[in-house]
Amino acid sequence: MTAVGLDHLGKVFDDGTVAVEDLSLEIADGELVVFVGPTGCGKSTVLRLVAGLETPTAGHVRFGGRIVDQLRTRDRNVAMVFQHYALYPHLTVAQNIGFPLRSAPGVSELVARAAARLGLSDVLDRRPAQLSGGERQLVAMARALVRQPRVFLLDEPLAHLDAGLRAELRGEVAATARRIGVTTLYVTHDQAEALAVADRVAVLRDGALQQVGTPAEVYDDPASVFVAAFLGAPRANLFEGAVYPVDGRVAVDLGSQVLTLPADDARAAALLRHGRITVGLRPDALRTATPAQADGASLRGQVRHVEHHGHEGIVHLDAGGLPTPPAQTMIGTADPAHLAGLLADPPDPGPRRGVIGRLLPRAATPAHPRYGLHPAYEPSADAVPDDGDLVVRVPTAAGLPRPGENLTIAVDLDRLLLFDSTGTRIRAQPRGTEAPQSRKP
Numbered sequence: 463m464t465a466v467g468l469d470h471l472g473k474v475f476d477d478g479t480v481a482v483e484d485l486s487l488e489i490a491d492g493e494l495v496v497f498v499g500p501t502g503c504g505k506s507t508v509l510r511l512v513a514g515l516e517t518p519t520a521g522h523v524r525f526g527g528r529i530v531d532q533l534r535t536r537d538r539n540v541a542m543v544f545q546h547y548a549l550y551p552h553l554t555v556a557q558n559i560g561f562p563l564r565s566a567p568g569v570s571e572l573v574a575r576a577a578a579r580l581g582l583s584d585v586l587d588r589r590p591a592q593l594s595g596g597e598r599q600l601v602a603m604a605r606a607l608v609r610q611p612r613v614f615l616l617d618e619p620l621a622h623l624d625a626g627l628r629a630e631l632r633g634e635v636a637a638t639a640r641r642i643g644v645t646t647l648y649v650t651h652d653q654a655e656a657l658a659v660a661d662r663v664a665v666l667r668d669g670a671l672q673q674v675g676t677p678a679e680v681y682d683d684p685a686s687v688f689v690a691a692f693l694g695a696p697r698a699n700l701f702e703g704a705v706y707p708v709d710g711r712v713a714v715d716l717g718s719q720v721l722t723l724p725a726d727d728a729r730a731a732a733l734l735r736h737g738r739i740t741v742g743l744r745p746d747a748l749r750t751a752t753p754a755q756a757d758g759a760s761l762r763g764q765v766r767h768v769e770h771h772g773h774e775g776i777v778h779l780d781a782g783g784l785p786t787p788p789a790q791t792m793i794g795t796a797d798p799a800h801l802a803g804l805l806a807d808p809p810d811p812g813p814r815r816g817v818i819g820r821l822l823p824r825a826a827t828p829a830h831p832r833y834g835l836h837p838a839y840e841p842s843a844d845a846v847p848d849d850g851d852l853v854v855r856v857p858t859a860a861g862l863p864r865p866g867e868n869l870t871i872a873v874d875l876d877r878l879l880l881f882d883s884t885g886t887r888i889r890a891q892p893r894g895t896e897a898p899q900s901r902k903p
């Protein structure tokens with residue numbers, strides 16, 4: 463078993479496609495790291511580089527401290543399982559699992575052990591056609607593990623299974639990798655699967671590592687708006703916001719509603735350096751409240767629709783927020799020059815005019831003295847699109863609201879996620895480094 467090191471790893475294909483860019487990561491012996499990201503972000507290429515199926519154009523791959531760039535795949539002792547595995551239809555399960563060992567001594571014992579690890583002991587005499595899809599996938603894994611590889615590479619191993627089986631098997635896959643203690647790199651585009659199985663999650667975007675951490679770290683403490691948006695379902699609510707000081711507090715203006723943080727909030731000083739921000743609210747950082755409980759940490763909204771999920775409802779509210787453009791969350795950061803051009807010269811006519819119109823500077827008011835770009839919610843403009851909804855989880859036991867109802871939503875301010883215009887998280891500052899305007903008189 464082996465620690466795996468990726469040192470400034472890069473892969474540019476002959477046609478110029480940059481699949482992996484300057485990726486550095488240390489994966490501990492026996493650790494299970496899941497690479498997750500949208501399609502085309504370079505996940506599979508990372509696995510292929512580790513396996514030796516591709517040659518890096520920059521950087522190195524290390525196994526146990528030794529650079530393995532020159533080693534051929536078969537000399538690296540890695541086992542790979544792909545989404546589309548191929549079992550031999552005319553061989554039994556036992557013969558399929560033992561196939562990589564051919565006639566090595568002790569095959570039947572090794573096969574029995576690998577089968578037992580994956581719960582396949584009772585089906586060893588069957589042929590693949592007599593197995594379920596999930597069992598076939600487990601046979602492919604057992605076959606990969608029977609050679610006792612140094613590194614286990616799984617590329618979307620469950621992607622072709624239906625959702626129920628996927629959820630069932632992902633626990634089994636993770637448990638098996640941990641039981642064997644083999645260092646595992648696991649690729650998926652399914653964020654729920656990543657959070658469920660990983661020791662650490664590595665989030666990739668456009669070939670570059672965005673963040674790596676335990677599932678709790680990347681979910682609760684995302685480094686960027688992309689990571690916040692990519693991980694979690696329902697997705698984090700993301701709204702455009704403006705920040706300014708007001709009455710000794712810091713206002714986070716969502717256009718038609720304002721959240722306020724006390725000036726001594728550890729994030730206040732950093733926040734006040736940004737006029738416009740993106741505000742992230744995870745649905746589980748919100749809960750319904752009575753109007754009497756409302757203070758600076760609440761929002762109001764009218765229920766648009768409710769999805770019943772058995773134990774809970776997912777409630778969509780119109781809270782008047784202006785959604786963060788997808789370009790900023792999922793595809794790329796909006797180019798400020800491009801945005802400035804649009805603001806100066808909005809396209810006319812067109813469906814985007816309403817949205818851009820709401821971004822245009824509005825007249826300064828005493829409450830908004832310093833910043834021109836407030837996301838003003840204009841009821842007279844185009845209807846707010848559905849993706850501007852505030853999404854909240856409500857336990858079914860508490861009784862689900864009905865469309866049209868007006869709700870007060872308490873916001874857990876400690877879990878308010880704030881991002882600057884480049885999508886980078888605005889974090890609390892260590893004491894003593896606050897900007898002058900946030901200091902108490």
Ligand SMILES: Nc1ncnc2c1ncn2[C@@H]1O[C@H](COP(=O)(O)OP(=O)(O)OP(=O)(O)O)[C@@H](O)[C@H]1O
Binds near residue numbers: 477502504
């Ligand atoms: N042989 C190749 N030649 C040129 N470009 C390639 C090659 N293989 C992959 N790419 C490109 O490299 C990028 C990363 O591909 P990769 O398969 O690693 O992504 P991925 O994150 O695994 O995607 P998916 O989730 O869709 O499998 C993509 O833009 C892809 O089109």
